[in-house]
Amino acid sequence: MEASVFAIEKIIGLAISNHLFLTYSSVDSSTLLLLCAANVSTEKLARAVVRHGLHNYVCHNMVSIVDKIREFADAVDGEDDCVIAMYGGLVEAPKILADIMESIVIVVFIDVDFDLTKLWVV
Structure with missing residues (x-):
């Protein structure tokens, strides 16, 4: 099971790295690495799930999961996007939300015949 989770995280990282490299080709590799790491976190993936209403x-x-998801979603809805992009939120992102995004990414990746460019478009 851990190997498959590792593979999913690598696919997401690879897709984001590829996009950043193509979009910001003049940026040095250490900055690209930081940008990639900042965008492949549990919090960023969970925010994407909330922003698209997938939560x-x-x-x-489990009632505790409902409460954690609701608390996080309410916090995301009430935040200023500019501040969050740099500093993260005040409420910890439930891992289950990042798991949803990871599941969607892997299914789409398979569906587009393992093509990173098509994955990114979707």
Whole structure:
């Protein structure tokens, strides 16, 4: 199981690295590495899930997860995007939300025949 989680994280990192490299070709590699790391975190993936409303489709039977997801979603909805982009939020992102994004990414990656460019477009 850990190997597959590792592979998913690498695919997301590779897709973001590829996009950043193509978009910011004049930026040095250490800056690109920092940008990539900042965008492949649990918090960033969880924010993407909330921004697209996917957290509303989580099936679960634990009240604590509902509360954590609601608290995080409310915090994201009430934040100023400019501040969050640099400093992160005040509420810890539930890992289950990042797991949703990772699952979507891997399914799309398979569906586009392992093409990073097509993955990024989707």
